[in-house]
Amino acid sequence: MSKFLNLKKYLDKKNCLKIICGANNEDYDEIKKIVALYSKAGCRFFDINASYEAYNSSLEGLKFSNCLDDNHFICISVGVDxxxxxxxxxxxxxxxxxxxxxxxxxxxKAISDFKINEKKCIGCGSCMENCPSGAILSYQTGKDFNEFNDLFLKVDCVEFHISSSNIDEIKAKWQNLISSFDGLISICINRAIFSEKSMLELIHYLIKTHPDIMIQADGKSMSGSCDDYNTTLQAVAFGDLLKKTQINCPIFISGGTNSKTKELLNILSVDIDGISIGSYARKIVKDYIERDDFWNNKDVFYAALEIAKKFVYKITQNN
Ligand code: SF4
Ligand code: SF4
Incomplete structure (x- = not known):
């Protein structure tokens, strides 16, 4: 069976989990560690920065955990400017x-000595919100899709982020993407940007032009630092909305997802195909993966693995 069909079969299972390493995370050492840890813990789907370095790091992580096979999937994230x-x-x-x-x-942990480490920064904006002096600025790092053509041939999925209201730009980028990549495309969409009508029109346009899609309903982007119902509620509500429109593709939720997400889905009887988790999944093992002896000290690796395993189980167990 081709890897593409394996991925489609995996998505049909429901209770899927995608671990997000960060669309803009260029800390390749962290990516390798996160992928090694969570693949060993049972996760089969990973979302990484669109770069050869991140891709190679993810493969090294899978290899470390004996998971470099046709049942583990790598997705790269691209987006509008x-x-x-x-x-x-x-x-x-x-x-x-x-x-x-x-x-x-x-x-x-991208800031030290009042400087931001560009490779580690994922652009979550938390530092800007907490700076009393307005001393923190942001800048965009979008790349031209042509830079990824070879990478498109290697990865299992491409995630197309559309938290932008510029529909013309979204459509132009989309056409560029589907002319370069013919596999599964995950559409990561931010509810706050669109009206319900314009969002659904856009989704129908995307599905019509490329049927192999899944949708990732992004509640509050990159906000999963707290482990409470409130943080994850927006993503759950958005996933529920999409499910009720009966869009015929797998629906994942992200943005504020944490260890309470599955519980909340069950309480509210929201039927979702998968949960994508980034900030929170990285946070709970951060102290271990930052250690220099992560790879060589079995106690360190296995302590982190225990945390990852419990978390993966909590998210992927049947109701
Ligand atoms: S708080 Fe977020 S945006 Fe600020 S430096 Fe850290 S990762 Fe980057
Ligand atoms: S003033 Fe702003 S940028 Fe400077 S250390 Fe404080 S929070 Fe950070």
């Missing part, structure tokens, strides 16, 4: 008062 998933932040040192609040609020 003003999408928040493709921004990074920097500190204006002339304005910074060196209070340190930004570093305290950075889940990626």
């Amino acid at each position: 003003d999408d928040v998933h493709f921004r990074k932040c920097l500190i204006d040192e002339k304005i910074c008062n060196k209070c340190g609040l930004c570093a305290d609020n950075c889940l990626q």
